[in-house]
Amino acid sequence: MAAKITVHWLEDSRAQRILWLLEELGLDYEVKRYSRDPKTLLAPKELADVHPLGKSPVVTIVEDGKTLTLAESGAIVEFIVERYGSNLSIPASSSDMQARADYLYWLHWAEGSGMLPLMFSIVFAQLPKQGPWLAKPLLNGVSYGAMSQFVLPRLKENFRFIEQSLAGKDYFAGGKLTGADIMMSFIAEGLESSPLPNDKYPNIFRWYNSMLERTAYKKALEKGGKNDLGRFTR
């Protein structure tokens, strides 16, 4: 199956990992680049012409004259891996039920449970910046209270759990690189720019640094670019 794949790539977004996936699979693809609105940090309106929700990543796949437009990182990773990725991932019919379960778990966890407290930390960091200046002391107080009582405990719990899950392991599922590692890379980037002390998570950074060393990861960086997620919380 020869498919023509286009990745609609937004700067500082979940899209970078789709380039990494495609490099790991050795697939040809095109990159269409989009920039964020420098003031709102939101995606530009042009992305809504590609997919109704106007987010990235979105991929367009043309195969045998049919065109598919697919959004949502986890769905893109699963779809591409099972359709074009014979040299990556864990097949559905695996007799090793733990490996298959781990693969599906982290694939869904990254955007489900994993991103939630990270998104809350972004929103509460932005809160004081979005309000009128007279309200800033109050908004700073609300932001501080929400972060310390609600967001940080959940962030810590999540990253402690990842840290323990990676003890003695080189990959998230089945002892080899899968789409689960690719999905979880964005969470590791989130940890780097989170308020948590990075030196508390040696297993996460050991795993993450070994991902950064991969040839495919480096090639993807050349075609896309390094995410600066700190811009959302600074």
Added chain:
Amino acid sequence: MAAKITVHWLEDSRAQRILWLLEELGLDYEVKRYSRDPKTLLAPKELADVHPLGKSPVVTIVEDGKTLTLAESGAIVEFIVERYGSNLSIPASSSDMQARADYLYWLHWAEGSGMLPLMFSIVFAQLPKQGPWLAKPLLNGVSYGAMSQFVLPRLKENFRFIEQSLAGKDYFAGGKLTGADIMMSFIAEGLESSPLPNDKYPNIFRWYNSMLERTAYKKALEKGGKNDLGRFTR
């Protein structure tokens, strides 16, 4: 493969849809029930003995002497469907790439993009209730501002998108019931208890009501119970 499945079911949670899935597949299972802390509305500590993050749903599967503990709704649905669910879902090797893509999209979208603004609406509704009473007028103001400027526009965008996606369709993917419908049912419950006017979404409620009519859905209700998601925002 005869597997012994136990569902760790928490009241008013994503766990109810796992019971529905198992009823659709005609699988035997046990339900272990947990109640929320009536004050914090959080899951009880006993769930942390089952899985480190202490959330629900979690399933325990015993198969050929091996025990698997699996959390995260999307992963549970995918795993059970592909391993035990020959009479449901869309196989990985489908030649209909649109149907497979739709299946994976909604399966991931429900807990990724779909739940995010719903969770924000819960947190900003709770905000004034969690602070000291002297700060309540201010917290009400912050909550109102965040809801009207940030949360509600995203909720509306999401539900408008679902509404359009279901136009002329009885199911989310491939013209038949799949795990995608089961995952999306929780989002429909969220709409019911959201601040959005329910009469604006006829396609969503047409689809949702047809799900409620299913025998398996009703059987699952008998074994679990109806979710009251309104308790998180009242």
